[in-house]
Amino acid sequence: MNNDEPLGGDVNAVLSIAEERKKEMRDNWSARLTSLAETRDKAVFASLFDYFAPRLKAYITRLGMPPATAEEVAQEAMLSVWRKAHMFNAEKASASTWIFTLARNLCIDRMRREKAVEYELPEEEPDPEQRDQGEHLILEERMRDAIATLPENQAQVLHLSYYEGKSHSEIADQLGIPLGSVKSRLRLAFSKLKAHWGEEE
Amino acid sequence: MNISHHFDDATLMAYASGSLPQGMALLVACHLHWCPHCRQRLAEAEAIGGALLAQIEPMSLKADALKSVMDRLDLEEEIPLPQIRPVQTATDLPAPLHHYLQTNLDHLPWKRLGYGVHHIDLNLKGPGATRLLKIAPGVSVPHHTHAGNELTLILRGSYTDEFGRFSAGDVADLDGEVKHQPIVDTDQDCICLIATDAPLKFTGLMGRLVQPFIGL
Ligand SMILES: [Zn+2]
Numbered sequence: 001m002n003n004d005e006p007l008g009g010d011v012n013a014v015l016s017i018a019e020e021r022k023k024e025m026r027d028n029w030s031a032r033l034t035s036l037a038e039t040r041d042k043a044v045f046a047s048l049f050d051y052f053a054p055r056l057k058a059y060i061t062r063l064g065m066p067p068a069t070a071e072e073v074a075q076e077a078m079l080s081v082w083r084k085a086h087m088f089n090a091e092k093a094s095a096s097t098w099i100f101t102l103a104r105n106l107c108i109d110r111m112r113r114e115k116a117v118e119y120e121l122p123e124e125e126p127d128p129e130q131r132d133q134g135e136h137l138i139l140e141e142r143m144r145d146a147i148a149t150l151p152e153n154q155a156q157v158l159h160l161s162y163y164e165g166k167s168h169s170e171i172a173d174q175l176g177i178p179l180g181s182v183k184s185r186l187r188l189a190f191s192k193l194k195a196h197w198g199e200e201e
Numbered sequence: 202m203n204i205s206h207h208f209d210d211a212t213l214m215a216y217a218s219g220s221l222p223q224g225m226a227l228l229v230a231c232h233l234h235w236c237p238h239c240r241q242r243l244a245e246a247e248a249i250g251g252a253l254l255a256q257i258e259p260m261s262l263k264a265d266a267l268k269s270v271m272d273r274l275d276l277e278e279e280i281p282l283p284q285i286r287p288v289q290t291a292t293d294l295p296a297p298l299h300h301y302l303q304t305n306l307d308h309l310p311w312k313r314l315g316y317g318v319h320h321i322d323l324n325l326k327g328p329g330a331t332r333l334l335k336i337a338p339g340v341s342v343p344h345h346t347h348a349g350n351e352l353t354l355i356l357r358g359s360y361t362d363e364f365g366r367f368s369a370g371d372v373a374d375l376d377g378e379v380k381h382q383p384i385v386d387t388d389q390d391c392i393c394l395i396a397t398d399a400p401l402k403f404t405g406l407m408g409r410l411v412q413p414f415i416g417l
Contacts, residue, residue: 039286046271046365049267055254055308056254057256057259057262058259059253075269078270079270093244096252097247097254100247104217105219112223112326140248140252144255158253159253162249165219166222167222167328168398169350179376186212186214190245190246192243193249194246
C-alpha cells in the first residue's frame with residue numbers, strides 16, 4: 001500500500017474511489033482502442049502511444065533486445081496497433097493483453113528472423129458466459145494486485161518467463177534449480193492468479 | 202473431436218510468454234486449433250502478460266518517436282500480415298501444421314526407422330527436435346524417460362500408456378523423470394507430432410527410437 005495514502009477518515013471509501021478511478025483509466029484504454037478502429041482518430045492513437053509505447057519499449061528491452069532495436073520494435077508494435085485495431089475485441093481481452101500479444105509476436109518474429117505468419121484460431125462458439133468489457137478490466141486489475149502478492153520465488157519465475165522470455169530450462173539453469181521446480185512454481189502462480197480470474201463466476 | 206488430455210499450465214504460460222522453442226510452439230498452436238478448453242486457458246495466461254505489461258516500469262522513447270510513427274500512419278497502406286485461415290480442406294491436419302507441410306499425412310516422404318516405425322524430421326530451428334512419428338498397430342515403444350520437456354500431439358490413431366489412452370487431438374505433456382511405454386492399441390497407424398526442447402541430444406520417445414537406428 002502506498003505511504004501517501006491519507007490516514008484516518010474512511011480509508012475504505014478512499015480506497016474504493018482510487019480503485020474506481022484506476023478502473024476507469026483502464027476502461028478507457030479498451031474503449032479507446034475500440035473507438036480507434038471505428039474513427040481512425042489520430043489523437044486517440046497518440047494517447048494510446050503515450051501510455052503503451054514506453055511500456056512496450058521496457059518490455060522489449062527486458063526480452064533482451066538491444067536498445068535501438070527495442071525502440072524500433074516498440075514503434076513497430078504501435079503501428080500494428082493502428083493497423084489491426086479492427087481485430088481487437090474487448091469481450092475477449094483487455095487492451096493491454098491484446099497489445100502484449102502483438103508485441104510478443106513481433107519479438108518472436110524478430111528473433112527467428114522469419115516471415116511473420118499468424119495462425120488465426122477458429123471462431124469461438126458464442127459463449128453464454130462471455131465476459132463483457134468491464135469484466136476483463138476488473139479481472140486484469142485483480143490480476144495485477146494478485147501478482148503483487150505472489151511469493152518472491154513465484155514472482156521471479158513469472159518475471160523471467162514473461163519479461164525476459166526465458167524457457168523453463170534456461171530459468172532452471174539460471175536459478176540453479178530443477179526443471180520440475182520451475183514448472184511447479186509457474187503452476188502455483190497461475191493457479192493463484194486464476195483464482196482471481198474465476199471469482200467473477 | 203473428443204479431447205481428454207491437455208497441456209500443463211506451465212506449457213501454456215511458456216507459449217503465452219513467447220518462450221517456447223519453435224517446434225513446441227507449432228505443436229501448441231495445433232492443439233489450440235482443436236481445443237476450445239486450452240484456448241480459454243491460454244487467454245488467462247496471456248492476461249498475465251497484459252497485467253505485467255501494464256505494471257512494467259515505462260522507458261522513454263526518443264523525443265521524435267511519436268512524430269515519426271504518426272508520419273508513417275499516413276503512408277501506411279493496408280499490408281496485413283499473411284493470415285492462415287482455418288480452412289476446411291480435405292486434410293485432417295490442424296491448419297498450422299498443414300500450412301507447414303503443405304500436404305496431408307498420406308503423401309509425406311516417411312523414412313523408416315525400424316520395425317513398425319517411420320518418421321519425418323521437420324528440421325525446425327532452435328533447441329530440441331520436432332518430428333512426425335508413425336507407429337504401426339501393436340508396436341510398443343520401449344520404456345523411456347525424458348530429459349527436458351517433451352510434447353506429443355496425436356494426429357491420427359491412438360496409443361495407450363501408463364497415463365491412459367491418447368487419441369487424435371490429445372497431447373501428452375511430459376518432463377523429467379517420467380517413464381512410460383506407449384503401445385499402439387488399434388489396427389490403425391498412430392501418427393503423432395513430437396517436439397522437445399532438449400538442446401543437445403535426442404531423448405525420450407524419439408531418442409530411444411532414433412538413437413539405435415541412426416546412431417545419434
Ligand atoms: Zn486442450
